[in-house]
Amino acid sequence: AQKVTQAQTEISVVEKEDVTLDCVYETRDTTYYLFWYKQPPSGELVFLIRRNSFDEQNEISGRYSWNFQKSTSSFNFTITASQVVDSAVYFCALSGGYQKVTFGTGTKLQVIP
């Protein structure tokens, strides 16, 4: 069985602060994929990133960065210099193959102007 834990239910930050969203996963598969999705108030899940288990390089995309550590089974997401438009619910997800994806419960981020 696979499991994704996002312990932070809600986070509030003031605009321009940095914020890190935590994601811890469990799987018995040796090959697996990790995802982050953003769900703004409009409701549509927006794909942010996909990583496979063999690629532990950290990734940076603009103000977004991801830290993947197999040793701690974590795939954390950092937003640098947060903006009001970053306010949303963020989901971490895991798939061990067969395209069956398990989502975490989400972290609601509120960026206060």
Place this chain on the structure above:
Amino acid sequence: EAGVAQSPRYKIIEKRQSVAFWCNPISGHATLYWYQQILGQGPKLLIQFQNNGVVDDSQLPKDRFSAERLKGVDSTLKIQPAKLEDSAVYLCASSPFTWTRTRTDTQYFGPGTRLTVL
């Protein structure tokens, strides 16, 4: 490229009534998924299609839920009869490639249908 389309966007029904949702995936995408997202929770997979065949429906309450993808393109999800606990957002997603044991493709989501059962 057009995204995943869903309709209706909102639906309010009374318990024991029937309801149907429609999804049109991204053109050329082989795999289609239906998820249920209850308020405050992450999406839960209900059913996964590969072209017009079912790959996984282990979490679909088959006594009341049904889904089909007859021509391998559009899909409909039906609830009959609805219960109060079915109130949720129903998300449709698609991914481009065929299903394999070791590969997972990125799923692209539609805007969802918000169902309220009174």
